[in-house]
Amino acid sequence: MKGIIYTGGELTDLATLARLPTYLQAFLRAQNGVVAYFGGLHIRGCVAAPGWHALAQVWQGERALWRTYGELRKSDIPFGQDCVGNQFLLRGxxxxxxxxxxxxxxxxxxxxxxxxxxxxxxxxxxxGLEPLRTFQQAGGVLQPGQLLSLYPPLCLATNGRTAPASKAVPAARRLAWLASFYEQIKDLPDGQAVKLEPL
Incomplete structure (x- = not known):
């Protein structure tokens, strides 16, 4: 992997590690997660802290992704995310x-x-590194534990009325904002007007 800006430390969450498939266990034993491609890919580790790096929090914790997103199963393993907070999961x-x-x-x-x-x-x-590249070309830098907040969201048609903007925010805040946004729009028909507060 290129552009590594963070590697996880010691394996401190052995209970979560034991529940993972052997190939993911082997990867995490070699390096307990990583932030690579200058923030473009975060593979979570089996740690108690920092919270933004802990696989258990988004898999089984209070804010586990399956609690918000109806398409997910409890058994889906959210092992990583991209620069804007889209999630990579293992299902089988x-x-x-x-x-x-x-x-x-x-x-x-x-x-x-x-x-x-x-x-x-x-x-x-x-x-999907295009948003990160644009952010970097404007002088921005993502730090470990941060994600890009995009405004307006990519799924909204703005008819050119709102200039797109991005900024680095703590990962937990970005994921909470995305969950809230999803809850607001999930049952709306296409073309429905939406009012949003930027993060």
Whole structure:
């Protein structure tokens, strides 16, 4: 992996580690999660702290992703995320992508090993790095524990009335905002007007 800005420390959440498939356990034993591609990919670790890096929090904790997003199962493992907070999950051996704005779930037709291979070979496409590249070209830097907040959300048509903006925010705040946004729009018909507060 390129552009590594953070690697997880010691494995301190052995209970979560024991519940993972052997290939993910092996990856985390080698390096307990990582933030790579200058913030473009975060693979979570089995740790108690920092909270933003803890797999257990988004998998089984109070704010577990399956509690918000109806398409997810309790058994889906949210092992990582992209620069804007879309989630990479394992369902069996398949890697899925959760769009955290809309709740849509897509099968990426790869296993974990081939997901890592694709990210290494084609990071712009595999990880959706365009927002991060634009942010970096404007002088922005993502720190470990941060995600990009995009306003307006990508799923909204603004007819050019609102200039897109991005800023670095704590990951927990970004994920909470996305969950709240999803809850507001999930039952709305297409074309419905929405009023939003930026993060």
């Amino acid at each position: 051996d398949a890697v899925l992508l959760l769009d955290t704005e809309t709740g849509e779930l897509a099968d990426l037709d790869v296993d974990f090993k081939h997901f890592l291979f694709g990210a290494e070979k084609f990071p712009m496409d595999a990880l």
